[in-house]
Amino acid sequence: MIVSSFLTQYGLRIRTKEFESVSWDEFKSLIAGIDPETPLGRVVAIRAETDKNVIKNFNKDQKRIYNAWRNRKAETMPPATYEQEMKALEKMFADLCR
Template structure:
């Protein structure tokens, strides 16, 4: 989400006419912000980006422009990298939890 902040700002302005970086917007609750974000139309900058990233139709993907293909591939690579890192993160968390439990039980 943070990597898409510029797209979010642009999309809020184009769809809702709201400028996020204003004092007025500070009164918007987190729940309202999430609802507005979830209702983002596919015609916005963020909507177009999400459509490219989530496309599954191989025929549509085959006809992507070079830029769309780059966006699609970058997103898939980021997802693959996170997936590859998750087992390591899980293992580290389990080791930490095990050492904490051992310390609580007098074994550490």
């Protein structure tokens, strides 16, 4: 998803020799700026959704993505950390959508 999102949004092919010169800080900035309409952005938006009415109207694939993320994260981290991580994701996308 990262590869296709970078190509979609930035026109960058990340599996090239030229991309090897991108610093970690620059890469993180590019990831943070991924638009919600890219493949990665759509998945992150589904995972971060909190509106119960929106969730209730997810299609089959959206529900699969949402539930898989919730179940995986819930199994591997304490509840307080889980809530903190979800709030961070929600903030990131709220900032991107401004």
